[in-house]
Amino acid sequence: MSNLVKSPKNGSLTRRVNNPVTGFPSLSSWLDDFGIGEFPSLFSSNFNTGMSLPKVNIKESADAFDVEMAVPGLKKSDFKINLENNSLSISAELNDEKEETNDGYTRREFGYSSFKRMFTLPDTVDDSKINAEYKEGILKVHLPKREEAKEKPPRNIKIS
Template identity: 75%
Template sequence: MSNLATLPKNGGLANKNTASNFPLLSTWFDDFSLNDFPSLFSSNFNTGITLPKVNIKEVSDAFIVEMAVPGLKKSDFNINLENNILSISAELKEENEEKNKGYTRREFGYSSFKRTFTLPETVNDSKINANYSEGILLVHLPKKEEAKQKPSRTIQIS
């Protein structure tokens, strides 16, 4: 959570009722910390995959996106490019059913994520490729020929 404004404790926003022995409403909220309930107030209620971490690096002829997403299969991913926006998503649905004497236990699971990236104009979008190995999704975004970094060279003085 972000603190955009600082309010004085017990101040200005609550009316004081001197005839009452109850604490002011503002003091009740001062003592109540949302940090005591981080999973309730900061969670996106997704019990499966969290938003995966991404490394993006630039090399002389390409940009490389590395995404850590262990435990998935290649077929779980959906990678799209539309109007220079690259989106990477995955969706998993799982259903387990166990039948024993007199009862049936069924468990359902659903997990998903989506990350989007605005690509620079220098990316050659017709040559983008992706590879998934050992829990790392690697997306190779080659640069257009005119945007590639040229190797340095020595210029002779005449």
């Protein structure tokens, strides 16, 4: 059997070494296969609201900041995006109620979940031009920079 290289969540590489005598994986590699390393992420959810905080990517370019939030299964109308005192807040609330009746049995389930993420905006953001779109489970918020904050291309200065 060959050695396998596994990339854990922290980004470093670890080497999975099989037992040289039997050729079977070591006990620690079996525990990795059962997802024991996933338990800390179970406890990172926001238990007060019933929904874990969605993952966010923030990208800065010369002209803007772009925020992408992975929130599949929601509708555009589920979101609230507010700007107050240089703080951008993105939140959503879901009320889910289902009732099934089948052969005399009735089952009714309901749930409530929400999240709220807040970001402090730098002074370079032009808050009058912020826009957002939701498409295929990704909420994108575009935060354009003020004209004076945008990077200027290099230029030659003539000597007189």
